[in-house]
Amino acid sequence: MSHLSASAIIKLLSCGESYRRCYVEGERLAGSCATAAGQCFHKVAQMHNEYYIENKKWLSKAVLYEKLFEVMNTEFNSDLKLNPKEAYVGMANLKLAYGKKLKEAIDLLVEHDKQFIPLEAEKKMELNFNVSGQTEAVWFTMDKMLTDGIMDYKTSGMAKTQAKIDNDIAMTIYALAYYATRKELPKQIMYFNIIWGSIFKRQIGGKKPELGDTPVKLAILTTTRTMDDFRCLQRYVSMALELKNKGVYIPASPDSEKCSPPFCGYWQTCRYKSKRVKETQTIDV
Numbered sequence: 001m002s003h004l005s006a007s008a009i010i011k012l013l014s015c016g017e018s019y020r021r022c023y024v025e026g027e028r029l030a031g032s033c034a035t036a037a038g039q040c041f042h043k044v045a046q047m048h049n050e051y052y053i054e055n056k057k058w059l060s061k062a063v064l065y066e067k068l069f070e071v072m073n074t075e076f077n078s079d080l081k082l083n084p085k086e087a088y089v090g091m092a093n094l095k096l097a098y099g100k101k102l103k104e105a106i107d108l109l110v111e112h113d114k115q116f117i118p119l120e121a122e123k124k125m126e127l128n129f130n131v132s133g134q135t136e137a138v139w140f141t142m143d144k145m146l147t148d149g150i151m152d153y154k155t156s157g158m159a160k161t162q163a164k165i166d167n168d169i170a171m172t173i174y175a176l177a178y179y180a181t182r183k184e185l186p187k188q189i190m191y192f193n194i195i196w197g198s199i200f201k202r203q204i205g206g207k208k209p210e211l212g213d214t215p216v217k218l219a220i221l222t223t224t225r226t227m228d229d230f231r232c233l234q235r236y237v238s239m240a241l242e243l244k245n246k247g248v249y250i251p252a253s254p255d256s257e258k259c260s261p262p263f264c265g266y267w268q269t270c271r272y273k274s275k276r277v278k279e280t281q282t283i284d285v
């Protein structure tokens, strides 16, 4: 029986080449400040929910801020890859700017997350799929299971779209896990989307980069899943496992948005990269 993560399956089908480089060649990419901030938010949200599950009451903002301070010291480290604008302002200033944003995000969490009572938080789960007579396990971590649904915490520069949540394979996997556990379809399937906005001020002309103060926003997006979606998921997983077992890694379609520098860390050195995206010239500021 193979054990593959849900994110590996999604990567394999969205771009086999990035799957090959990441999981077969082991070329792990350095994280960015935005991903580090996302990790910090997830860890604080996990503590917030786990404490409620155990004690049936919520932690105060002061305790969550303390946890934030602790996780930021681990996540914002010298292994992160800074782009030229970030390198110009420096890690110490970036950490302050993200710290401010994360505090605003925690304020939104405390104010709006309480209406969604957790049953489980950050639970590692596994679903067994029958693929050509063989059992194949797919594992994942579900951010939050509610009494009547599921929630995924998302952090992003810009707001997630309705199309994104409607077509998100990970949400179908979580919904199926909920169905397998609770024997009914989830009534609520949600993104709790923390939107950072830009970390820099908008600039016109060749001015030097300056950190901005765009307020952090929250959007709660909902979607649905049906038994038909679960049947499609079974075919999707079968296809991914068949490609993996045969060692067939199909690069992303050239017109895919993912095949571009902001979305793919392998772009600079990839021989299959989209020709529609022009090489960018980096100018030191």
Ligand code: SF4
Residues within 6 Å of the ligand: 015, 016, 017, 018, 251, 252, 258, 259, 260, 264, 265, 266, 267, 270, 271, 272, 273, 274
């Ligand atoms: S540059 Fe495009 S083809 Fe290459 S790994 Fe990235 S997404 Fe895949």
